Amino acid sequence: MxxxxxxxxxxxxxxxxxxxxxxxxxxxAVQAALDRPEFAGLPRHExxxxxxxxxxxxxxxxxYEAIEEVAPTEGLVQLDxxxxxxxxxxxxxxxxxxxxxxxxxxxxxxxxxxxFCAVRPPGHHAEPKRPMGFCIFNNIAIGALHARAQxxxxxxxxxxxxxxxxxxTQAAFWADPELMYVSTHQSxxxxxxxAVDERGSGNIVNVPLPPAADSVxxxxxxxxxxLPVLDEFAPELVMISAGFDAHARDPLAQLELQTEDYxxxxxxxxxxxxxxxxxRIVSTLEGGYDLTALTESTTAHLSALxx
Ligand code: ZN
Numbered sequence: 001m002x003x004x005x006x007x008x009x010x011x012x013x014x015x016x017x018x019x020x021x022x023x024x025x026x027x028x029a030v031q032a033a034l035d036r037p038e039f040a041g042l043p044r045h046e047x048x049x050x051x052x053x054x055x056x057x058x059x060x061x062x063x064y065e066a067i068e069e070v071a072p073t074e075g076l077v078q079l080d081x082x083x084x085x086x087x088x089x090x091x092x093x094x095x096x097x098x099x100x101x102x103x104x105x106x107x108x109x110x111x112x113x114x115x116f117c118a119v120r121p122p123g124h125h126a127e128p129k130r131p132m133g134f135c136i137f138n139n140i141a142i143g144a145l146h147a148r149a150q151x152x153x154x155x156x157x158x159x160x161x162x163x164x165x166x167x168x169t170q171a172a173f174w175a176d177p178e179l180m181y182v183s184t185h186q187s188x189x190x191x192x193x194x195a196v197d198e199r200g201s202g203n204i205v206n207v208p209l210p211p212a213a214d215s216v217x218x219x220x221x222x223x224x225x226x227l228p229v230l231d232e233f234a235p236e237l238v239m240i241s242a243g244f245d246a247h248a249r250d251p252l253a254q255l256e257l258q259t260e261d262y263x264x265x266x267x268x269x270x271x272x273x274x275x276x277x278x279x280r281i282v283s284t285l286e287g288g289y290d291l292t293a294l295t296e297s298t299t300a301h302l303s304a305l306x307x
Contacts, residue, residue, distance in 0.1 A: 003306045004106045005034060006099035007118040008047040013088025014121055017076055020084075021252060021289040022120065022134040029291040030118045033298035042306070043112070047099030047119060049091075050142060054101050057145035058138050058172050059128050067093070067136060079131040093121055093136040100143030100239075100284050107237070107280040108151040114273075114305050116242075117284035118298075124166030124241045124286050125191060132168065133191055140241050140284055141172040144179055147237050154178050157235035159226065160185070161265055162243020162286040163253040165194030165206065169241065174200040180233050182226050184218065186211060186246065186255050205229050211254035215261050218246070222265055230272045238273040238281045240266070244288030244297035252289050259296040266304035281305065 012024045033039070055064055070077050071090035078084050096119035103115035123140055125133030144156045158173070160166040160183040170193065173179040180203045185194050187208035194206045207225035209217060230238075244262065246255040266283075273281045283305065288294040 002112040003042050003302065004103065004112040004115045005042050005044045005118060006047045006103050006115060007031070007044065008095040008099065010088060010091045010095045011119045014092035015086045015088065016084040022122070025291060026288065026294060027118060027120055029294040030285060030298050032295045033302060034118060036299060039302055039306070045102065047095045047117065048102050049094040050097035050101055050137070054142055054146050055097055055137055057149060058141045063129050067131070079136070083131050083134050083136070085136070089121070089136065095119060096121055096123065097137045097139045097142045100139045100282060101146040103282045103284070104143050104147045104237070105150070107282055108147065108153070113279045114281040115283070116302060116305060117282070119285055122243070122286040124160060124162060124169045124243070125164070126168040127171045133164065135168060138168045138172055140239055141169050143282060143284070144239060153236040155233060155235045156180070156237045156239065157182065157230055157233055158239045158241060159230070159269055160241035160243070160286070161246065162241055163246035163250065163255050164190055164243065164287060166241055167191045167193040170198065170200065170204055173203060177201045177203045179203060180205070180235065182229060183207065184209060184221060184226065186213070186253050189253055209255060212256060214256040215258050218255070218257055218261055219264065222268065227268055227272065231275070234276040236277050238269055238277050240269060240281060240283035241286045242283045242301055243286030244294055247288070247290060247293040247297055249290040249293040250288065252287070259293070259300050262297045263300035263304045266301050267307065270304060270307065
């Protein structure tokens with residue numbers, strides 16, 4: 001199965017300062033997975049920059065311009081308590097969002113069945129009008145709206161198994177019943193949203209898990225709370241917010257997932273995509289802060305995507 005990889009060296013030049021967990025070494029850990037021999041044959045492409053038009057399907061123009069305006073030429077600019085821009089950040093953010101749009105184009109025009117975007121900054125906390133939680137532009141929401149605008153498909157599902165709730169994607173999709181957002185996440189945990197009763201227009205499905213929930217609890221919740229609603233929605237495109245910070249080794253959260261859980265969950269999503277979406281999946285990196293877990297989990301995720 002052809003899986004196209006999109007990445008860009010510019011994503012290594014976004015640097016929020018010494019000691020920040022969302023650091024360039026994360027992308028190197030993901031690249032270590034991509035460099036494994038079993039993935040040597042996967043086509044790789046440089047991520048293009050997202051256009052302002054693509055980004056502004058999710059974010060107001062005033063937001064885009066404010067981010068462009070504050071981007072520093074030296075030093076760091078704080079966007080919120082834990083999100084900053086360095087001189088390389090704006091370019092990285094454009095490439096991250098552009099990767100997802102290009103990945104959508106590749107699976108929609110049939111050049112590949114699935115695609116994985118190895119990019120940072122992540123996106124799922126970025127709300128239409130607010131940068132947040134290491135995120136500047138909401139890459140996956142931008143990709144979803146690009147799929148609809150450019151390729152005319154209607155029902156798009158984003159599945160988010162990052163340990164944090166993707167408040168930004170939820171906010172972007174809230175009033176749009178043709179865009180489904182389904183999230184498993186630890187609760188309580190940052191950013192505090194993601195309760196079961198946050199339903200949007202019936203298109204938002206939150207599956208919170210308590211701290212210390214393990215593989216069994218995760219798989220049970222995924223089987224009960226995620227897969228049936230996806231089957232019922234019958235998406236024409238499946239998109240994955242692939243954060244690997246629910247792994248037991250991750251320092252920022254307290255779930256106890258194992259590496260094999262990412263293979264299992266991805267394989268289940270491949271089945272959903274084959275049933276409804278012609279097999280089409282676009283996956284993009286979100287969180288994951290233990291470098292060993294990140295390499296192993298990305299390997300597991302890719303091996304299921306390529307199966
Ligand atoms: Zn996360």
